[in-house]
Amino acid sequence: MELTLLQILWTGKDSRVEGGAVAGSVYKVIEIIGTSDTSWEEAAKSAVEEAADSLDDLRVAEVVQLDMHIVENKVVAYRAKVKVSFKYHKDA
Template structure:
């Protein structure tokens, strides 16, 4: 039986939600090993002058504890 743990990460990007999610996984993988999945919990964006300025994601990252 595997033991899994979930952490929550907030990340942002100037280009899109997908890029923000990739940044979250990339940053988490610097200190967390055995990442198994990512769940996009929330998406939001900041708007300036009628245009999206920054994309934000709140993700849950699941990893195996060995």
């Protein structure tokens, strides 16, 4: 049985079969907000790139909310709230 990526993210477990044995992986999901003065796409990309600087084994990023920061009736920043999943490694 092969799990879809959505099932893996939902359960936090990857129990696909590898080499005849059940492999188990755990993923942590965090929410971060990226900003850009040009677009939501750049805001989301910025969030993932910043997360990649401090987290290992990033797996999936899901944009969950888009909004804008407005000052004096003008859009000054695009913001993207992103859920990022990464593989959890137990401390040795």
